[in-house]
Amino acid sequence: MRRPPVRRGRGLRTGSGASPEVLNLLLVRDQEWQDDDTIAVTGDRARHLFEVLECRPGDDIRVGKPNGFLGRGRILAADRSEVRVACRFDAPPPPARRLELLMAVPRPKVLGRVVEQAVSLGVSRLHLLRAWFVEKSYLKCDLLNHPERMEERVWRGLEVSGRTHVPEVLIHPLFRPFVEDDLDRHLGKGGGRFLAHPGSETPLGRVPLPAEGVLALAIGPERGWTAFEVELLTAHGFQAVSLGDGVLRVETAAVAGLALLAAADASRS
Amino acid sequence: MRRPPVRRGRGLRTGSGASPEVLNLLLVRDQEWQDDDTIAVTGDRARHLFEVLECRPGDDIRVGKPNGFLGRGRILAADRSEVRVACRFDAPPPPARRLELLMAVPRPKVLGRVVEQAVSLGVSRLHLLRAWFVEKSYLKCDLLNHPERMEERVWRGLEVSGRTHVPEVLIHPLFRPFVEDDLDRHLGKGGGRFLAHPGSETPLGRVPLPAEGVLALAIGPERGWTAFEVELLTAHGFQAVSLGDGVLRVETAAVAGLALLAAADASRS
Numbered sequence: 001m002r003r004p005p006v007r008r009g010r011g012l013r014t015g016s017g018a019s020p021e022v023l024n025l026l027l028v029r030d031q032e033w034q035d036d037d038t039i040a041v042t043g044d045r046a047r048h049l050f051e052v053l054e055c056r057p058g059d060d061i062r063v064g065k066p067n068g069f070l071g072r073g074r075i076l077a078a079d080r081s082e083v084r085v086a087c088r089f090d091a092p093p094p095p096a097r098r099l100e101l102l103m104a105v106p107r108p109k110v111l112g113r114v115v116e117q118a119v120s121l122g123v124s125r126l127h128l129l130r131a132w133f134v135e136k137s138y139l140k141c142d143l144l145n146h147p148e149r150m151e152e153r154v155w156r157g158l159e160v161s162g163r164t165h166v167p168e169v170l171i172h173p174l175f176r177p178f179v180e181d182d183l184d185r186h187l188g189k190g191g192g193r194f195l196a197h198p199g200s201e202t203p204l205g206r207v208p209l210p211a212e213g214v215l216a217l218a219i220g221p222e223r224g225w226t227a228f229e230v231e232l233l234t235a236h237g238f239q240a241v242s243l244g245d246g247v248l249r250v251e252t253a254a255v256a257g258l259a260l261l262a263a264a265d266a267s268r269s
Numbered sequence: 270m271r272r273p274p275v276r277r278g279r280g281l282r283t284g285s286g287a288s289p290e291v292l293n294l295l296l297v298r299d300q301e302w303q304d305d306d307t308i309a310v311t312g313d314r315a316r317h318l319f320e321v322l323e324c325r326p327g328d329d330i331r332v333g334k335p336n337g338f339l340g341r342g343r344i345l346a347a348d349r350s351e352v353r354v355a356c357r358f359d360a361p362p363p364p365a366r367r368l369e370l371l372m373a374v375p376r377p378k379v380l381g382r383v384v385e386q387a388v389s390l391g392v393s394r395l396h397l398l399r400a401w402f403v404e405k406s407y408l409k410c411d412l413l414n415h416p417e418r419m420e421e422r423v424w425r426g427l428e429v430s431g432r433t434h435v436p437e438v439l440i441h442p443l444f445r446p447f448v449e450d451d452l453d454r455h456l457g458k459g460g461g462r463f464l465a466h467p468g469s470e471t472p473l474g475r476v477p478l479p480a481e482g483v484l485a486l487a488i489g490p491e492r493g494w495t496a497f498e499v500e501l502l503t504a505h506g507f508q509a510v511s512l513g514d515g516v517l518r519v520e521t522a523a524v525a526g527l528a529l530l531a532a533a534d535a536s537r538s
Contacts, residue, residue, distance in 0.1 A: 024516045094514040117521045121513065161515030205474070205532040244390065244531055245363040246430030247293045252386045252524055259525030260532055262513055263474040 024162040025064045026073065027155055028087070038076070039063075041083045049075075049083045063087045064164040093164040097122040098214050099261060100187060104131040104221040105171075106250045108141035112153050114251045115143075119157025119167055121258040124214075126169045127186070129178065133223040144171055179232050187214045194218065195225075195233050196257050197240035198248075204241040204260045209268050217257050222250050293431040294333045295342065296424055297356070307345070308332075310352045318352045332356045333433040362433040366391040367483050368530060369456060373400040373490040374440075375519045377410035381422045383520045384412075388426025388436055390527040393483075395438045396455070398447065402492040413440055448501050456483045463487065464494075464502050465526050466509035467517075473510040473529045478537050486526050491519050 026049075032039040041049060049055045055075050063073040063085065071089035078084070101123045106114060111128075118126055130139060143150050150169055158164065170186075172178040187193065191213025194204060209215060218238055225233070234240070243256050295318075301308040310318060318324040324344050332342040332354065340358035347353070370392045375383060380397075387395055399408060412419050419438055427433065439455075441447040456462065460482025463473060478484060487507055494502070503509070512525050 117518070120515055120517055120521055121525065122515060160518055163515050203532060203535060205529075206536055243528065244535075246389055246391060246432050248389055249386070249429055252389055255521055255524040256390065256528030259512065259528050260474075263472060263529055266472060266513075267475055 025062050025070070025159045025164075026085075027064045027066055027159050027164065030066075034084070037087050039073070039085050039087060041085065042081060046078075046083045047080050050078050050080045055083060061085070062162070063089070064093065064158075064162070065089055066164060066166050068164055069093065070162070070164060094122065094162065096165040097124055097262060098191070098265070099123045099258060100125045100127065100214050100216045101254060101258060102127040102129060102216055102218040103250070103254060104129050104219065104225075105134045105138045105144070106222065107135070107138055108143065110251050111138075111141065111143050114254050115150065115153045115169065116157040116160070117251070117255050118258060119154050119163070120161035121255065122161070122163060122165075122262060123167050123258060124165065125167050125186075127178075128169065128171045129175055130173045131175055131221050131229055132226045133221040139173060175229065176232065179236055183236055187216050189213065191215060193233075193236070193238040194241045194257075194261070195230065195238040196220070196243050196248075196253050197230070198242065198246075200240040200242040202239070202241050204243055204257060205264055207239065207241060207264075209265055211268075215261055215265060217261055219250060219254050219257060294331050294339070294428045294433075295354075296333045296335055296428050296433065299335075303353070306356050308342070308354050308356060310354065311350060315347075315352045316349050319347050319349045324352060330354070331431070332358070333362065333427075333431075334358055335433060335435050337433055338362065339431070339433060363391065363431065365434040366393055366531060367460070367534070368392045368527060369394045369396065369483050369485045370523065370527060371396040371398060371485055371487040372519070372523060373398050373488065373494075374403045374407045374413070375491065376404070376407055377412065379520050380407075380410065380412050383523050384419065384422045384438065385426040385429070386520070386524050387527060388423050388432070389430035390524065391430070391432060391434075391531060392436050392527060393434065394436050394455075396447075397438065397440045398444055399442045400444055400490050400498055401495045402490040408440075408442060444498065445501065448505055452505055456485050458482065460484060462502075462505070462507040463510045463526075463530070464499065464507040465489070465512050465517075465522050466499070467511065467515075469509040469511040471508070471510050473512055473526060474533050476508065476510060476533075478534055480537075484530055484534060486530055488519060488523050488526060 028039050032041055034040050055078050057075050057077055059075045061073045064070045069089035070091040070093050071087055073085040073087045076084040076086055099122060101118050105128050190210055192210050193216045195218045218233060243253055297308050301310055303309050324347050326344050326346055328344045330342045333339045338358035339360040339362050340356055342354040342356045345353040345355055370387050374397050459479055461479050462485045464487045487502060512522055
């Protein structure tokens with residue numbers, strides 16, 4: 001077995017050598033535009049491009065416009081403080097999905113990971129809820145109180161998966177008012193609303209999906225929803241579904257549930 | 270909204286207060302048996318039961334026998350060094366699945382999480398492979414060199430999900446000899462073999478599954494399989510499938526892939 005050449009441009013690689021992080025896309029930040037098709041990347045991102053990915057003039061990389069097209073970037077100049085790239089955007093991104101995830105705020109260590117994973121699976125919007133069994137301290141975590149850090153995780157999910165549709169992340173600190181007063185405004189009429197529930201007999205993969213509207217999936221806290229919360233969600237159109245025959249941790253349930261819902265929706269059309 | 274009572278016995282709770290870990294099952298270790306139906310839990314597990322879950326004489330908890338039945342345990346005596354439980358095993362566990370995961374060894378931080386998640390989704394066996402883009406250092410990690418630590422992660426996955434079938438974890442440090450010489454012996458004839466591949470046009474959820482034999486899913490390293498590895502796996506019966514329209518990280522792909530395969534298999538029967 002011969003060592004294959006490392007194909008640069010196939011995957012943008014970022015992060016330290018010990019913990020490589022594959023990026024499949026460089027998503028252009030607003031402030032990086034120099035003119036209509038040239039960008040200048042600076043700071044940590046420039047250092048990554050130059051030192052870790054070893055981008056050099058003449059190399060091609062994959063680029064994307066937030067909420068826009070994918071394309072190719074040709075490196076014009078590169079050093080550790082600035083990398084200039086000529087971009088051409090000509091390919092449509094994977095289509096925007098109609099998936100919204102409603103998730104009880106998990107513990108901080110898990111939150112960032114789940115956000116990134118949900119984004120890579122194509123959620124169009126992420127609602128983070130305070131439920132009864134969500135510990136108060138979780139709401140004080142960095143990620144929920146520094147929008148720029150949350151945005152970083154969202155963008156990382158996009159850059160890993162090669163998507164460009166930037167999902168919104170909304171935080172709802174009051175469960176009941178959110179469900180009673182705001183839910184319909186956020187999710188719209190029609191669509192499908194599902195509640196992951198280990199006790200349910202209805203597999204998520206087998207529920208009929210409506211042709212139009214948002215598909216919303218609700219994932220409870222590690223210790224479960226309360227009976228009151230389940231009743232309130234059910235009264236507002238959520239159908240209990242099962243993700244399999246075992247109980248799953250929050251992060252496993254979120255990924256499994258979104259994958260099943262996305263696949264069911266894709267096979268419907 | 271009134272605070273609901275915390276229902277003890279609904280979920281066994283372990284871990285520190287700051288990072289609660291829900292257990293749905295106490296899986297009995299060999300050395301804990303006192304007689305046919307009494308166990309004595311000692312050490313860290315006893316402290317957890319007593320201090321964190323606040324188990325007291327008379328309380329009921331969920332128990333399980335490795336590779337055996339589920340049941341109820343009644344606490345007979347409890348202090349921080351020993352908890353004695355009278356067990357009755359009378360309920361069949363979720364059925365053993367026919368899912369095997371072949372995964373290129375991910376970086377150490379990710380490995381333990383993926384093992385736990387894969388176990389909670391019901392894999393019956395886990396093969397960890399050395400592929401070209403697996404860094405050498407990954408094979409020196411603690412989890413791969415201390416079987417008792419790996420076992421701990423496996424058991425945690427079982428205790429979270431309420432399963433009792435203990436999956437094997439096998440490490441194959443030589444890719445080509447494993448695929449060419451050992452694969453058929455491990456996976457048997459028949460069954461289905463799938464290779465998660467972002468470029469594939471065939472969604473995993475839509476491939477026809479055989480009625481008998483093992484269902485194997487192969488997940489590559491973060492930087493991908495080499496062309497040679499894909500060819501070798503394909504030559505040995507693996508069909509490239511897609512898990513969706515974006516590229517996924519290893520841990521997201523493993524969870525999404527297993528969830529889709531398990532759901533497809535469940536809806537087949």
